[in-house]
Amino acid sequence: MRATIVERPIDAAALLAEVASPAHGATALFVGTVRDVNDGRAVTGIEYSAYAAMAEKEMRSILEEAAVRFGVTAAVVEHRVGALALGEASVVIATAHAHRGPALDANRYLIEQLKQRVPVWKRELYTDGTREWVDPSGARAMAGAPASAPGARPGGASHA
Amino acid sequence: MVPVVTRVLLFASYADALGTSAIDVALPERATVADLLAEVRALAAAHALPPAPLVAVNQEYAALDVVLREGDEIAIIPPVAGG
Numbered sequence: 332m333r334a335t336i337v338e339r340p341i342d343a344a345a346l347l348a349e350v351a352s353p354a355h356g357a358t359a360l361f362v363g364t365v366r367d368v369n370d371g372r373a374v375t376g377i378e379y380s381a382y383a384a385m386a387e388k389e390m391r392s393i394l395e396e397a398a399v400r401f402g403v404t405a406a407v408v409e410h411r412v413g414a415l416a417l418g419e420a421s422v423v424i425a426t427a428h429a430h431r432g433p434a435l436d437a438n439r440y441l442i443e444q445l446k447q448r449v450p451v452w453k454r455e456l457y458t459d460g461t462r463e464w465v466d467p468s469g470a471r472a473m474a475g476a477p478a479s480a481p482g483a484r485p486g487g488a489s490h491a
Numbered sequence: 492m493v494p495v496v497t498r499v500l501l502f503a504s505y506a507d508a509l510g511t512s513a514i515d516v517a518l519p520e521r522a523t524v525a526d527l528l529a530e531v532r533a534l535a536a537a538h539a540l541p542p543a544p545l546v547a548v549n550q551e552y553a554a555l556d557v558v559l560r561e562g563d564e565i566a567i568i569p570p571v572a573g574g
Contacts, residue, residue, distance in 0.1 A: 363574050381573070382502055382566060385550035410573060422574050442574060450547070450566075451573030452503035464504040468570035 332398065334390030334408040336383040341409045346425040350405035357431035359438040363422040365415050369465070373458040379412040379421060382450040386410065393444045401437040403428050408441060410451055494519055497559065499531065500566035508539030518559065524548065525555040527565065544568065
């Protein structure tokens, strides 16, 4: 179980190798990449930044939650920061288990919770030369703490 | 009581809004997260922040009633956008 903020390209194959074991019959791999359009605007790249120490701590908490919920013992997350070009991987998550169900469920849980809780930010660069911080929270109430406390979230609510 | 000068970390859009990645705030002893936010709001340029942004104390999200202690690592957390 490992969660790391990195400043270099992410090697998905290395993450797969890290969770590999003859005891695993299933390995799930999620790769999040920089997309060329967001909200109808043409994107040329994304700058990611993080509160690295807290981001790694929060990702480790999510890994521990996934271990309890789904029984996965092999899971690794890397999130990249810095300037990323279109198509480059910003986040890669590998999870493994004896069976496919827990491997897939844990992987989905990890990316959904990461997007809700981990202090990472992105600034999109647009074709017209402008750039803007992305705020996916929209009208989410801000009351000094997350809407529901970590660990108390029902079912790892997915917005995908 | 003697105010304690506390460093508050800023990131991303909030760092841009205030033009710095950290600010120093004078707080009384046993000040809470809510007290901290009130002080921050009193600063010039802080109008760019939302009324009640998320706060992390020692790298964990903290509720408004959490009491701050000297040496705590405090950060104001913009809406996260990882992944």
